[in-house]
Amino acid sequence: MNNDYILEDIKDFSLKETLECGQCFHFSRVDNGENPNKYEYDIAACGRFLHISEEPSANGIKLTFFDTDNWEYEHIWKKYFDLERDYGDVKRRIVKADPRLASIISENPGIRILNQEFFECLISFIISQNKQIPQIKQVVRNISTLCGDKRGADSIRFFNSDFDALFPRPEQLASVTEDDIRGCKAGFRAPYILDAATKVASGELSEKELRRLSTDEAREKLMSVKGVGEKVANCVLLYSLGRTDAFPVDVWMKRICEELYFHTDTPKAVIEEKMCEKFGDIAGIAQQYLFIFGKDKKIGV
DNA sequence: CTCCAGGTCGTTG
DNA sequence: CAACGACATGGA
Numbered sequence A: 001m002n003n004d005y006i007l008e009d010i011k012d013f014s015l016k017e018t019l020e021c022g023q024c025f026h027f028s029r030v031d032n033g034e035n036p037n038k039y040e041y042d043i044a045a046c047g048r049f050l051h052i053s054e055e056p057s058a059n060g061i062k063l064t065f066f067d068t069d070n071w072e073y074e075h076i077w078k079k080y081f082d083l084e085r086d087y088g089d090v091k092r093r094i095v096k097a098d099p100r101l102a103s104i105i106s107e108n109p110g111i112r113i114l115n116q117e118f119f120e121c122l123i124s125f126i127i128s129q130n131k132q133i134p135q136i137k138q139v140v141r142n143i144s145t146l147c148g149d150k151r152g153a154d155s156i157r158f159f160n161s162d163f164d165a166l167f168p169r170p171e172q173l174a175s176v177t178e179d180d181i182r183g184c185k186a187g188f189r190a191p192y193i194l195d196a197a198t199k200v201a202s203g204e205l206s207e208k209e210l211r212r213l214s215t216d217e218a219r220e221k222l223m224s225v226k227g228v229g230e231k232v233a234n235c236v237l238l239y240s241l242g243r244t245d246a247f248p249v250d251v252w253m254k255r256i257c258e259e260l261y262f263h264t265d266t267p268k269a270v271i272e273e274k275m276c277e278k279f280g281d282i283a284g285i286a287q288q289y290l291f292i293f294g295k296d297k298k299i300g301v
Numbered sequence B: 001c002t003c004c005a006g007g008t009c010g011t012t013g
Numbered sequence C: 001c002a003a004c005g006a007c008a009t010g011g012a
Helices: A015-019 A070-080 A087-097 A101-107 A118-127 A133-147 A170-174 A178-202 A207-212 A215-222 A230-240 A251-262 A268-296
Strands: A005-010 A027-029 A039-045 A048-057 A060-065
Touching: A005 A048, A005 A070, A015 A039, A015 A048, A048 A070, A060 A070, A087 A101, A087 A268, A101 A268, A118 A133, A118 A178, A118 A207, A118 A230, A133 A170, A133 A178, A170 A178, A207 A215, A215 A230, A230 A268, A251 A268
Parallel strands: none
Antiparallel strands: A005 A060, A027 A039, A039 A048, A048 A060
16 A cells, blocks of 8 residues: 655646646546645546545645556656646746736646547547536446446445446447447437547547647548547547647637637637637647636636 | 537538 | 537536
8 A cells, every 4th residue: 555656846737727627527536625735536547547636745736646656657647647748838938928828827827738548538529519527527437337447346445436447448439339328328429429439449540640640630530530520629639649739619718719819709710720820839738728717717608 | 497518410591 | 601400418
């Protein structure tokens, strides 16, 4: 039990802000909320389960990766949480592009863009269309229970942690029926999900290929999947393929960008284009600070 | 009961 | 090409 991996004085990072800003859906808070400065989560990602906590340290925050060795941190979680990127520099560049964002960033200074597993990210954002975040999380969980690798009973040792399986691999999800997926409460998205799983399982849609294409070419390729439009494709590019130049525009992003920049009803495509022009290769990261700010403040509603 | 949700598809003008 | 309703499901 003493094989925990500990990081102290981490800057520009908050586990809570990073997980709860709408970019990922396969996690569960497992602490009882008694300590207002401490957060503890159970996460299913990268083909593993992670139990992790954060609390303040002398000069930043302290992360405890429970039952995790040095190898696993260095090869899996460091990349997953994007801890190699200098977010101090990223934030300075964003504020330089628009000084008004300084106060917005200061409301959630610990957000980082996760590097999620490609297939889970693709399916998760197909599910996300016309659904609210709690329901997206539920469908992701149902699909995992349906056909993902089950968690060993002996590893379910955190109270409140009620998810029991990893997200399925492409071939696992491709082998179930459309009705099975409907049974996960996916609704009209079921055929989209099956189409995506089939294309990835067969190699028709390949992560390796997407990674060597340009962002525009990869977006085009992703949109060949039924149920994947501009917004979902941009989420996959940003959250799982490392394309921080991709700028997803949803209803919230439309509202806040209209409020801050356009002052009138503006097509999503125009918003995407202008924001990418303004923030360049880190537009997607700027988008994440804007998104949570707009949602918290209920901008435009 | 009605309305809407991190959209996208298929159909019309 | 812009506009518009349909689409499952659940919560306000």
